[in-house]
Amino acid sequence: AQSVTQLDSQVPVFEEAPVELRCNYSSSVSVYLFWYVQYPNQGLQLLLKYLSGSTLVESINGFEAEFNKSQTSFHLRKPSVHISDTAEYFCAVSTDTGRRALTFGSGTRLQVQP
Amino acid sequence: DARVTQTPRHKVTEMGQEVTMRCQPILGHNTVFWYRQTMMQGLELLAYFRNRAPLDDSGMPKDRFSAEMPDATLATLKIQPSEPRDSAVYFCASGTRTGGTGELFFGEGSRLTVL
Numbered sequence: 262a263q264s265v266t267q268l269d270s271q272v273p274v275f276e277e278a279p280v281e282l283r284c285n286y287s288s289s290v291s292v293y294l295f296w297y298v299q300y301p302n303q304g305l306q307l308l309l310k311y312l313s314g315s316t317l318v319e320s321i322n323g324f325e326a327e328f329n330k331s332q333t334s335f336h337l338r339k340p341s342v343h344i345s346d347t348a349e350y351f352c353a354v355s356t357d358t359g360r361r362a363l364t365f366g367s368g369t370r371l372q373v374q375p
Numbered sequence: 376d377a378r379v380t381q382t383p384r385h386k387v388t389e390m391g392q393e394v395t396m397r398c399q400p401i402l403g404h405n406t407v408f409w410y411r412q413t414m415m416q417g418l419e420l421l422a423y424f425r426n427r428a429p430l431d432d433s434g435m436p437k438d439r440f441s442a443e444m445p446d447a448t449l450a451t452l453k454i455q456p457s458e459p460r461d462s463a464v465y466f467c468a469s470g471t472r473t474g475g476t477g478e479l480f481f482g483e484g485s486r487l488t489v490l
Contacts, residue, residue: 295478304379304466304481351418355477362408362431363479365418 263288263354265366273372276344282337282369284326284352294335295353295363296326305351311335322346347373377401379482381467387488393455396485398467399448407450408479409435409442410466418466424450457489 264287274280286292293312297305309320316328326337335352352366380399388394400407408423422432427444435442439461441453454461464486468479 297481302483304468304483305479306481307478310478362420362423364420365410367417 263290263292263356263364265352265354265364267352267366267369269369270367271370271372273374274342275374277341279340280338280342280346280371282350282352282371284335284337284366286333286335286352286354288333288354288356290356290358292354292356294326294328295355296320296324296335296337297351297353297365299349299351299368301348308337308350342371342373344373344375346371377480379467379469379480381465381482381485383485384483385486385488387490388457389490390458391456392489393453394457394461394487394489395454396452396465396467396487398450398452398469398482400450400467400469401480402448404469404471404480405447406470406472406477407444408468408470409450409452410468412464412466412484413462421452421465454487457487459489462487462489 266285268283295310296308298308299305309318311318311328319325324339349368349370351368353363355363382397406425409421411419421435422442424444444450464484466481466484468481470477470479
């Protein structure tokens with residue numbers, strides 16, 4: 262079975278500062294990795310995903326994540342955050358075998374301060 | 376624009392009452408997932424369906440929870456009897472494949488409070 266660990270439950274950061282949200286996974290088979298974002302009182306929305314190919318993936322709003330197989334990580338980064346990035350971010354993993362559904366981490370609340 | 380619709384958005388009920396939550400997946404999506412979100416446990420997978428057939432409901436307490444898809448446009452999650460520990464936000468999500476590369480589209484959730 263696969264699992265996801267998000268070590269930071271909250272990350273406060275000032276506007277225009279860089280940020281990194283950490284995600285580590287555990288799996289005995291090949292994985293697909295995702296970051297979802299949840300704004301207050303809303304459902305989750307896909308931010309970006311790694312399926313195969315280039316290990317660096319980007320979103321349309323400036324976030325990027327890098328798949329590191331040796332460190333079993335998929336950290337999310339943004340060089341300069343905006344107030345509107347305040348939300349909860351979930352890392353998730355899935356596989357093509359076994360329980361074929363997304364397994365989510367516990368989430369990291371990003372709080373961008375002016 | 377296409378989206379997953381969940382009803383009710385909010386529900387307050389008393390312990391022992393039956394609760395039914397409904398989900399209309401995006402037209403054309405053939406996989407439906409139910410997740411529960413709480414502060415303590417985060418997002419937990421309860422059950423999921425493909426082409427209306429249940430594939431996995433191992434995350435669901437069998438004695439009180441049941442999930443069905445009467446047709447391709449409706450998924451239901453029922454709790455009977457409800458207990459205070461069932462208080463959570465229940466999310467429905469739909470997609471076009473299970474596991475692997477499929478993106479999930481989430482509804483806005485049903486917030487359940489059991490007194």
